[in-house]
Amino acid sequence: MEPPALALHTENLTKTYRTGFWLRQKVTSLNQVSLTVYGGETFGLLGPNGAGKTTFMKLVLGIIRPTGGGGTVLGRPLGDRLIKARIGYLPENPYLYESLTGWECLELMSTLHQVPRSVQKQRLPELLDLVGLAQQAARKKTLRRYSKGMLQRIGLAQSLVNDPDLVLLDEPMSGLDPLGRYQVREIILQLKSQGKTIFFNSHILSDVEHLCDRVAVLARGELLAVGTLDELLGSGQTYQVQGRGGTADRLAEWIDNLAYQGGFWQGQLRINLPEFVQGLADTEAELLNLNLERQSLEEFFVQQLRQRGYTQSV
Incomplete structure (x- = not known):
């Protein structure tokens, strides 16, 4: 089998800002993120x-330039203007008219993306239906009256009017109530x-755990961990036992x-399960409950x- 194509790849991506009255102080927002x-x-x-999550996304989008390192998006260098036609982007706080x-909002965005009118007629109703705004009342209501x-x-x-290959969402569940978060998750x-x-990007961990194939942890601009949930959390070989x-x-x-x-006991199994079951068979103990957990x-x-001393962030 051929390896999957790379949608996004960064190598030692770094962004440093200068601050202070004379711009003599340096603040590293992103530090060698691969x-x-x-x-x-x-x-x-x-x-x-x-x-540094939003900084990383802005670098990927080419909104700002890196201080060091680089990368590719859909096979093109970071900041390549041609690739932006294949990217969809939702900022944390979208500023819409x-x-x-x-x-009208979707019509405007489609026109800016040079989506043909014939395609708009089919795609815009589909998008409104996808996000649950296909009702006439929602379509005709001005955005200032939107919740x-x-x-x-x-x-x-x-962010989807151009039918993008890569969709970038900056805190898509931020500020939403439980129903709103559920609806965005379904989308x-x-x-x-x-x-x-x-x-x-997100700091709502339950949503990430529910949706993502892989995750990365970023703190103070440094990448702490990357992997699937099984790789990071373990494959679930810890057992809680009661008897x-x-x-x-x-x-x-x-x-x-x-x-x-x-006479009742509970705790976390230290040895492998077959060895434990055999040990119980040699005693008068009885296993009442067994739960696989991680x-x-x-x-x-x-x-x-x-572990890395980021106590103020927790």
Whole structure:
């Protein structure tokens, strides 16, 4: 099998700003970040506020230029103007013309992307239906009368008017209520089913865990970890066990964090499962419950920050 195509690749990407009255102070927003995103995958970039997530996305889009390093987007160098026609982008706080209706907004964006009128007639209704704004009331309502969730959805629709190969979403669930977050998640899952490459920043870890094929953790401009959830969190070979009978001394040989009271016990299995089951068979202990578990993405995220001394970010 051929390896998957690279949608995005960066090598030692660095961005340093100069600050202060005489611009003599340097602040490194991104420090030698090397990252690869494959075609057709959904990739989540995690990090606390100020981690450098938006800076990374602006560098990918060519809005700002790197201080060091480089990379490619869909096979072209960062900042290449020609590649922008194949990218969709939703900023964290989309600035849209409030006097336009939802339909007019998409019409304007399609025209700016030079989408033919004949294609617009078919694509715009499909996009409004995708984001749940196909009703006449929503199409004709001006954007100043849209709720936060509706603005986020029309913003997502405008990022898709050019039928992009790569979709970049900056905090797409930011400020949304639970229903709004659910709706945006469903839209991203639909785009994923269409084979789109989706890259999004977020600090809402439950959404990332639900949606992404791979994730990366960024803090203070440095990349701390990259991988699939199984690679980062483990494949789930930790067992929580509960039972009764036996002796605490014998059970402590097999179980970590053993709690033993009134003949009942529970804890975390230390040895492999077949060995444990065989050991129980040789005692009077009885296994009542067995659960396969692994740490959550939130626990992993906090652990990564604390291990590297980012206590103020947690």
